[in-house]
Amino acid sequence: xxxSSRARVLLVEDDGELVEMLSTLLDEExxxxxxxxxxxxxxxxxLTRRYDVLVVDRGLPAIEGLDLVExxxxxxxTTPVLVLSALAKPADRVAGLDAGAxxxxxxxxxxxxxxxxxxxxxxxxxxxxxxxxxNGGQLEVLTRQVLREGEAPVRLSERxxxxxxxxxxxxxRMFSRRDLLALAFTEDGSEAGSEAVVDTYxxxxxxxxxxxxxxxxxxxxxxxxxx
Numbered sequence: 001x002x003x004s005s006r007a008r009v010l011l012v013e014d015d016g017e018l019v020e021m022l023s024t025l026l027d028e029e030x031x032x033x034x035x036x037x038x039x040x041x042x043x044x045x046x047l048t049r050r051y052d053v054l055v056v057d058r059g060l061p062a063i064e065g066l067d068l069v070e071x072x073x074x075x076x077x078t079t080p081v082l083v084l085s086a087l088a089k090p091a092d093r094v095a096g097l098d099a100g101a102x103x104x105x106x107x108x109x110x111x112x113x114x115x116x117x118x119x120x121x122x123x124x125x126x127x128x129x130x131x132x133x134x135n136g137g138q139l140e141v142l143t144r145q146v147l148r149e150g151e152a153p154v155r156l157s158e159r160x161x162x163x164x165x166x167x168x169x170x171x172x173r174m175f176s177r178r179d180l181l182a183l184a185f186t187e188d189g190s191e192a193g194s195e196a197v198v199d200t201y202x203x204x205x206x207x208x209x210x211x212x213x214x215x216x217x218x219x220x221x222x223x224x225x226x227x
Contacts, residue, residue, distance in 0.1 A: 001056055006032040007052040009121060012042040012068065013084070014060055022055070025124050031117060039063025046072055050166070051079050053121050056101070058085040058092075066099040073100035076172040080121040084109065116191040132168035135213050139168055154208050159185065161200050167214065167224040176221040198222075 009031045013019050016037075025035045036042035036048070040062035046054060054072075058065035069081050072159070081103075083096040090108025096104040102124075103117050132139045137148035144161040146154040156164065163184040166175065177195035185197065202214050202222060213226040 006030055008032045008034070008050065009118075010042065010045055010049075010051045010054045010079075011035045012039065012054065012056040012060065012065065014038060014057065016032065019048045025111065025115075031118075037061070039065065039068045042068055043071060046077055046079065047075065048179060048182075052125070053118055054079055055118075056081055056083050058083065058087050058096075066096060066101075067098045069101050070098075076170045078125075078169060081123045082114075082117060082121060116203070119172045132165065133171075134164060134168050135209070135225050139164055139167055156208070159201055160204055160208070163198075164205060164213070167222065171224045174217045174221050187199070 007030065009026055009224060011019060011022055011026070013022070013035070014037050019035050019037070025176055026033045034045055034051075036045055038061040042054075042056070042060070045051075046068075056065045056068060060068065063071070065083060065085065069083070072081075078190060081101040083101045083104045084107060084188070085092065085096070085104070086107040088104075093104045093106075102121055105114060105117060130141055132141065134146060137145050137146050137151075140163070141161065144156045144158065146156065146164075148154075163180060166180060166183045178196040180198045181195050184201075202216075205213050212227070214222050215225040217223060
């Protein structure tokens with residue numbers, strides 16, 4: 001899988017000056033930053049691109065911040081979310097966490113604390129995602145092995161593992177071929193070739209792990225298969 005080694009952040013904030021300041025700060029800290037000024041744009045980006053963490057304001061145009069988080073969680077997007085908002089009373093924090101955010105930081109905020117919280121979110125998310133359930137077994141992402149009780153481990157190639165990881169991290173989501181091309185082979189799909197390569201690697205996964213490992217959504221794309 002060809003992708004940037006930098007962690008990717010989606011910054012959802014409608015204050016232009018704050019977007020510029022945070023984008024510069026995060027870039028200097030080694031993050032690759034995408035910014036969305038409204039909730040609708042943020043929803044589109046979060047559903048079609050891979051991010052390591054989301055930083056979300058609450059008072060957003062189009063889709064309010066907590067509504068955005070709830071919509072992402074309802075679509076099985078598990079990317080960790082830090083809500084960054086001027087609404088910082090205890091009841092506001094509770095509402096943010098109940099909506100599905102992992103952390104909540106009030107404005108004004110300390111820059112060092114923000115960065116520390118982002119590091120902690122990423123660390124916990126990566127630790128939790130090292131082993132993913134897949135169709136009666138589990139995928140060990142780091143070793144690129146699928147383990148099933150009573151069976152020998154199945155070793156995957158880098159691209160096979162990348163595709164299965166994308167599907168397993170969003171088990172209820174249907175991915176188009178274009179989505180999988182971008183997420184499993186490159187950041188934007190520009191160097192991965194035609195979308196037919198997705199069908200090829202689905203075939204490889206099924207050959208190694210059985211036909212039910214990847215389910216076909218006819219006329220639309222693929223999703224993780226069910227046992």
